Amino acid sequence: MTTENNNLEREEAVVVALKATFPDLTARVKRIRRVEASVSKALTPSVLVHAKNVLGYKALSHISCVDWIEDEHFELVYILWNPDEKIQLLIKTLISRENATMENIDTIWRQANTYQREMREMFGIEFPGFVGAKEFLLEDWDDMPPMRRDFDTKEFVKEAFFLRPGREDAKDVRDTIAKRSKEEIPEFAKKYSREK
Amino acid sequence: MEDILKLLGGAAATMLLAFVVGATYGGLVRKIIARTQNRVGPPWYQNFVDISKLYMKDTAVHHGVMQHIGPAFAITASVTVLMFVPVLREGGWFPWFENLNFKGDIIFLIYMMVFGSLGMALGIGQTGNPNASIGVSRGLSMMVGYEIPFVLSLVSVMVQTHTTSITGLMEWQTQNGWLMFEAPFAFITMLLAILGMFHYAPFDIAHAPSEIASGPPSEFGGKYLAMMMTSGSIFAFAKLVFLVDVFMNGASNLVMLVVKTLLLYMVPVLYGAVSPRYRTEQAIRYLWGWPVFFGIIALIYSIYI
């Protein structure tokens, strides 16, 4: 990856512009074409609206969610794209893990609908006022939201599904195949056999 | 008594011939399409294997009486159409193939050809599958599309030759030459109409798998599907023989029959192999465009010649 750190004027300008409107927010340039801003939960919708309508971040590229179970919060990352300036803006916000709720931004970007449906299902984050079909990827799921860090998928699998047992006899697979097809095992293969 | 036996034997032989040739054509068509697609394709007898396998399959689905009657209806209609088409010309190698032909039957055939599809539509309506119902409605609207040029072409031929009987037409052709050349506009109209009649692309919207899951037969498996395939084979053969009779003066022996019908069959098949399908309204717009135009010209031509 070629990271040219010499010409970051446009990125710096974005940081300045963001800070001018929202003094509370911390922002920094990550690398060329990537700007990162940390915002408080309450401020997030207004920052998003400002970025979209004033700063020209028209496209919503992505909404991601990271579960920081040690610090007891979720980190929501709104990733916006400015098609004119060609800059990607990452707006990060922390929300509490207990009774997690977040502002609905369905009205700002229509496609946020899908992301919010996924987050509601996978992390259990509620969006007050958000209308969207309840089930997205899972069907009849009654366990913990699966993308939370404390959901142990291995334990769940052991309970819910049948697991094919491994080869307990630890025999060489060649022998099994040969026995089934009633073939003679060639001489050279016999020395690899574990069954002595 | 002997005459009746001969007639019945002839009818049975015709049916068998129609099925064998029709199903072979089906296999050949699959092979030819495969060759245009850079593939080897199935063996020529593949359709026989398919049909016999389907007859051996269980059919445990019951949607009602009409579901059973529908395919039977279709097969009856195809056989009836076949029975009224003289397969070989008089004085050929196999005299018994001139089955039941009597004067005044083109109009009757036009009616009978629709009959099978209507029967199928009734049977499919009973299954309650929305895909099938949409397919039927599309198929019926397509039928409205191609029936008009089809009828126009036949009417102009009938006007030109002053007869409505197929044998009459064939006699006229023996004296005056093939109608293919004597009534060229009618023939062009018919060529365009059979593109729609044989349900190959671009007029296969009624069976489009990517839209309505193969349409009308989507609820029919096993014996029903086999019956539909049998009926389709017989019907395709009957239609081809009818067209050969009308425009190419029939055939006096089996070899000529196969050559002529296959040549005619290649028109929709090869055109279909390289065409995407029209939407319903586009298809009808197409069929009511140039084909009807040529049909009217054919009618005027036949009146003033």
Add this chain to the structure above:
Amino acid sequence: MDTNDKGVRKIVDMITGFARSNSLFMLAYGTGCGDIEIPPAMTSRYDWERFGYRKMATPRQADVLLISGYLATKTLKRVIRSYEQMQEPKYVVAFGSCTINGGMYWDSYNTIKMLDHYIPVDVYINGCMPRPEAVMSGLFDLQEQIKKGEANGAQKYRENLEWYRGNQKKVIKNWVMPEYNW
């Protein structure tokens, strides 16, 4: 003619075996990522129509259910439904390691691991993903089985329906399905 006569039976079996094995209609249901190797197998490079295989659009017309890869629980329900709508004789060919033992999704919370506990499988094809040659080789194996009359998964399903149902209901919680009665 005595239909129980051994010679007659043998000839009948031979004909049915030939017809059934040489005209396999697959159900066009791409259940998983293995579905990407079906188009090459169908098209000009490998051309499986040579052997009479064909893709059908609806379960009513199909003989073979190709399970192309892992099954999410949500798909499993649809697969069972499709399988039960198919008419006998019907066969299941499962391909991809993920149908055998979960493959690389062995610890995934949303995919089943052993397909043969939910529907009877006649042929397994391993690999992730199996090449078109492997798929076709598996289908040849199925053809051999049909000729010998060994591919009787559907019969197994009918006879052990309760066991299968129990397993299926363990995974599919909201069970709204019509009764299986053929």
Add this chain to the structure above:
Amino acid sequence: MKREKATTLYLGPQHPGITGNMMVKLKVEGDTIVNSTTHVGYLHRGFEKLMERRNWLQSFTIVCRICVPEPDPNEENYARAVEEIEGREVPERAQWIRTLVLELARIGTYLLWFAGQSGSAGLYTMGQWSIGDRDYVLDLFEELTGGRVYHMYIWPGGVRRDLPEGFEAKVLQTMDYLEKRLIQYDKLMFDNTIFQKRAMGVGWIDPEKAIEWGVVGAPLRAAGIASDVRKDDPYEVYDQLDFEMGHATTSDVWGRAQVRRFELEQSINLVRQIIEKMPKGEYYNRIPNPMKWVVPAGDAYVKTESARGEFGYYVVSDGTNKPRRVHIKGPAYVHAMTLLEDMLKGANVSDVSFIMNSLGTCPPEIER
């Protein structure tokens, strides 16, 4: 009382017209769709959960399985994200090889798309041809990587192995062949009046709203908006290569078809350029023992232009030997959900799978 005229039509999940394993529930009045809902989840494997349990290198086998038709952009994205977090340098030759692989993958996917687009319109011959030709591209992959579909070739720090001997000549040969075939494709599909009639004016996206609605890739370029990650946010060596974006203004299926047709040609040119300019040298900046390989804490958002649009990866590391979070956003995540639902309102039932194909719908990347 008003009688309900609309029929409910389920397009999928078992349906030959649907792309992959998903379902579109349609409310139909006659032949017109009044309402549509996309149902997904039939392919959900919980990849992102599984990655939390695998170490950084083990996750590679998972990443490429996210999008079946085109796995390489995923590998590339993930490798690049890891490299960005770790600050690992990639040798120059490796970057060129990666670009070559990406372009070959793009060609393969476009050929597959030709089949989907024409097959949904009933032109099966095109699909037979183009998928047969796609196999020649897969043969190249097989020689290069050992795998036909899943390659696992682009690794953090470079690529897994160097180009085999005589590989360049084979690539050029295949490109020449494909270029010749393209003329025949034109005759069969793009110059076919019936195909044009089917495609023109169908599946219109409002160009003014397109960016806001999250349209990416060929559909966006077909709406007259020049947007290509290869140009906007150049990665690997795309800034040293000479190519043009596809362009159309009609914003319908026909425009998208033209854009893709043009870009296939461009990709063939790109492959030739890459082979001409490729430098010699190292191909792999070796990573430490994968089991103990620790990536420092940090996050990165990287994106790639795949054949169907923009692929974005948001990767977070917490400084252990396993990724904290890998969140994948494929183009279909927006295309097949909200956008498709909006577009299908008022469309004809015949055009559903046609439109879906033109948007490059691919359910595995929605569900992961």
